[in-house]
Amino acid sequence: MNKTLFPQHGANMGQPVPRYEGRAKVTGEARYPSDVRLPRTAYAYLHISRIGRGTVQAFDLAAASAVPGVIDILTHETIGDQIKQTPAIYQGGYASDSFRPLGSAEIAYWGQPVAVVIAETYEAAREAAHRIGVTYGPHSPPAADMDSPDAVAQALVPMAIDVGDFDAAYAAAPIKIDARYSTPAQHQNPMELFATQCMWEGGRLVVHEPSQYVNSVKFGLAEQLGIDPERIRVISTYVGGAFGAKGFLTQRTALVAIAARRIGRPVKLVATREQGFTVSGYRAETRQHVQLAAEQDGRLIALKHEGWELTSRADTVAMGAVSMTTRLYACANIVGRVNAVSADRSTPGFMRAPGEMPYGFALETALDELSSKLDMDPVELRRVNDTRTEPVGGLPYTSRSLMRCFDEAAAAFGWQDRTRQPGSMRDGDWLVGWGCASAFYPTQAGNSAARVRLTADGRVHVSSAGHELGQGMYTMMAQVAAEELGVPIERVTVSLGDSDLPPAVVSGGSAATASVAPAIMAACDAIRRRLGVGNSPPAGVRAAMEASGMGVIEEFAETRAHGLPLESVRDMYRGKALPTGGVSLPDRVQFALGAQFVEVRVHALTHEIRVSRAVGAFAAGRIINPRTAHGQLIGGMIWGISSALHEHTEVDGRNASYINANLADYLLPVNADIVDIQAIMVPEEDKLVNRAGVKGVGEIGVVGVAAAVSNAVFHATGRRLRDLPIRIEHVM
Ligand code: MOS
Numbered sequence: 001m002n003k004t005l006f007p008q009h010g011a012n013m014g015q016p017v018p019r020y021e022g023r024a025k026v027t028g029e030a031r032y033p034s035d036v037r038l039p040r041t042a043y044a045y046l047h048i049s050r051i052g053r054g055t056v057q058a059f060d061l062a063a064a065s066a067v068p069g070v071i072d073i074l075t076h077e078t079i080g081d082q083i084k085q086t087p088a089i090y091q092g093g094y095a096s097d098s099f100r101p102l103g104s105a106e107i108a109y110w111g112q113p114v115a116v117v118i119a120e121t122y123e124a125a126r127e128a129a130h131r132i133g134v135t136y137g138p139h140s141p142p143a144a145d146m147d148s149p150d151a152v153a154q155a156l157v158p159m160a161i162d163v164g165d166f167d168a169a170y171a172a173a174p175i176k177i178d179a180r181y182s183t184p185a186q187h188q189n190p191m192e193l194f195a196t197q198c199m200w201e202g203g204r205l206v207v208h209e210p211s212q213y214v215n216s217v218k219f220g221l222a223e224q225l226g227i228d229p230e231r232i233r234v235i236s237t238y239v240g241g242a243f244g245a246k247g248f249l250t251q252r253t254a255l256v257a258i259a260a261r262r263i264g265r266p267v268k269l270v271a272t273r274e275q276g277f278t279v280s281g282y283r284a285e286t287r288q289h290v291q292l293a294a295e296q297d298g299r300l301i302a303l304k305h306e307g308w309e310l311t312s313r314a315d316t317v318a319m320g321a322v323s324m325t326t327r328l329y330a331c332a333n334i335v336g337r338v339n340a341v342s343a344d345r346s347t348p349g350f351m352r353a354p355g356e357m358p359y360g361f362a363l364e365t366a367l368d369e370l371s372s373k374l375d376m377d378p379v380e381l382r383r384v385n386d387t388r389t390e391p392v393g394g395l396p397y398t399s400r401s402l403m404r405c406f407d408e409a410a411a412a413f414g415w416q417d418r419t420r421q422p423g424s425m426r427d428g429d430w431l432v433g434w435g436c437a438s439a440f441y442p443t444q445a446g447n448s449a450a451r452v453r454l455t456a457d458g459r460v461h462v463s464s465a466g467h468e469l470g471q472g473m474y475t476m477m478a479q480v481a482a483e484e485l486g487v488p489i490e491r492v493t494v495s496l497g498d499s500d501l502p503p504a505v506v507s508g509g510s511a512a513t514a515s516v517a518p519a520i521m522a523a524c525d526a527i528r529r530r531l532g533v534g535n536s537p538p539a540g541v542r543a544a545m546e547a548s549g550m551g552v553i554e555e556f557a558e559t560r561a562h563g564l565p566l567e568s569v570r571d572m573y574r575g576k577a578l579p580t581g582g583v584s585l586p587d588r589v590q591f592a593l594g595a596q597f598v599e600v601r602v603h604a605l606t607h608e609i610r611v612s613r614a615v616g617a618f619a620a621g622r623i624i625n626p627r628t629a630h631g632q633l634i635g636g637m638i639w640g641i642s643s644a645l646h647e648h649t650e651v652d653g654r655n656a657s658y659i660n661a662n663l664a665d666y667l668l669p670v671n672a673d674i675v676d677i678q679a680i681m682v683p684e685e686d687k688l689v690n691r692a693g694v695k696g697v698g699e700i701g702v703v704g705v706a707a708a709v710s711n712a713v714f715h716a717t718g719r720r721l722r723d724l725p726i727r728i729e730h731v732m
Pocket of ligand 1: 212242243244245247350351352353354507508509510
């Protein structure tokens with residue numbers, strides 16, 4: 001154990017073994033989907049709409065077709081009905097939106113694909129795509145955002161939460177907060193672009209595409225193409241970042257697949273960075289209203305949280321994290337409301353802690369406002385409202401270590417030295433502020449399957465259609481099999497990211513390890529049973545294998561997360577093994593919890609805002625690998641700082657386009673912005689969440705950071721900022 005790198009390694013944590021695929025990645029041996037070389041590849045390039053709503057009246061393809069090397073141009077006119085409608089996941093389907101690719105002349109959002117050029121080279125395809133002439137029919141300006149007069153708000157009644165009598169309790173309460181917050185649109189911008197390669201081989205389609213869910217691509221594409229899903233194989237061996245953007249089937253895949261079928265050759269598409277802003281979903285902008293009422297001692301009497309989230313006309317999508325924010329603290333009178341606001345935009349989707357990030361920003365800033373009104377330490381405010389049962393359904397938490405996280409993070413941060421008065425911690429020309437907030441994320445899991453093969457020479461191969469997004473899936477799978485079978489990890493190999501492998505859940509919702517690890521454990525159980533070693537110490541497995549005379553033992557196991565009905569196991573084989581859990585179980589709630597502490601420095605003269613320190617402490621059940629988990633947590637915290645101070649997808653009101661759809665203008669933190677980050681893993685044992693005892697760490701790191709930053713800016717300056725991102729002009 002390297003105690004310098006992993007000082008907080010503690011109980012219920014596995015070894016911080018190095019990344020299984022680390023060497024392949026740093027040597028360039030790792031082949032990402034766009035690196036795979038197929039014979040006689042042709043290249044595709046998208047032409048996207050330049051208006052926000054309207055119709056295509058006519059194409060002029062003459063100049064484009066004349067570019068040397070152009071093979072084919074797809075438009076809604078040339079492909080007709082070759083691609084069938086498939087529903088979005090929000091309607092029980094597989095796709096990230098319900099738009100049919102090149103489905104008609106109608107333009108529903110800026111950035112919609114209206115033509116695809118196929119050519120001998122990438123350069124020829126790009127040149128031709130730029131020479132396509134499109135005449136749009138008469139069109140009026142689109143509704144670009146929530147303020148547009150023809151944006152339409154709709155209350156999402158099934159997401160409403162009502163406990164007690166909020167109105168009466170709020171009216172009678174001695175201390176109240178009533179505030180409105182907003183968060184901007186953001187894009188995941190994974191480093192790896194949205195690439196797809198398709199090749200038809202003897203009637204079978206092979207798709208190479210970075211994906212968080214190869215089976216959603218397989219089954220959704222089968223519906224779009226009207227073919228048997230078993231004729232489709234989706235391979236996604238490495239993914240260069242995803243963060244929700246590669247969670248489900250997008251429109252591009254069917255376009256590349258039919259292009260490859262039309263020309264009888266493999267076709268490769270790598271959408272540009274700008275096009276990537278509308279290829280998949282994104283974090284929609286939100287507006288929020290929070291009302292809190294408390295006793296003089298800080299105990300919450302009433303809590304109301306209402307959110308408005310932007311969505312497309314076609315898909316009513318909302319992350320609706322009031323389901324989480326109403327269940328964090330003891331309170332007898334609660335209202336939660338969620339509204340979707342439809343505009344002429346592409347369908348939003350999931351981005352790391354999709355609802356928890358924005359809704360957590362509002363709730364945790366409101367709590368800080370309450371603590372300051374009460375003149376109470378914000379940590380103590382969380383303590384007096386700590387609870388063992390969630391207040392909406394009265395269900396127990398499987399485990400809850402929130403205050404232990406606050407105590408450990410506060411000690412590491414040095415919180416006891418804070419002076420409460422805003423502006424009281426000046427350091428020369430810098431106004432210093434310290435703020436904190438809770439972090440939370442529901443523990444989810446879905447049905448998954450795994451195959452484990454043990455050979456007489458003591459080698460183990462473990463396979464499952466999970467995904468390596470950079471989060472450590474290969475390493476986790478190897479580590480669990482090694483531990484369960486008592487073999488050195490060097491003797492374990494892993495296959496993943498292939499729809500021909502045993503099905504696994506989407507690698508999203510922080511659910512991948514919680515879902516796949518139990519399946520690997522179950523397969524290892526079966527191997528131990530075959531060898532007659534039962535639950536005896538795993539080191540006995542190798543000896544038993546040698547003694548058995550068997551050359552190979554192979555076991556397949558599937559697990560049903562949370563005792564879901566049998567139907568949901570069938571769903572797994574149909575590519576619908578979506579995670580569930582968190583707040584949606586009948587008998588309990590399960591959350592990972594944490595505490596974020598941040599120091600900001602606001603320059604008194606230039607008003608520059610810097611985060612000089614951040615300390616997070618997180619309790620997330622068993623930590624299989626503290627090294628990869630630590631990477632996830634600090635990555636999330638950095639993203640939280642980015643959400644607080646940098647990121648904002650800017651919408652042009654004239655055509656609902658994205659002004660900063662590139663990595664030069666879309667602000668991201670650089671190393672100079674991230675000074676001192678510490679993530680503490682608080683030991684926690686939870687036997688109820690799932691067999692592996694894993695709560696997941698993929699998303700919680702980002703939650704609460706933006707509130708901690710805004711609370712720290714208040715502490716530094718006395719300015720309460722309720723709109724993200726926080727910029728210089730807001731503290732002038
Ligand atoms: Mo995550 S936003 O569920 O990939």
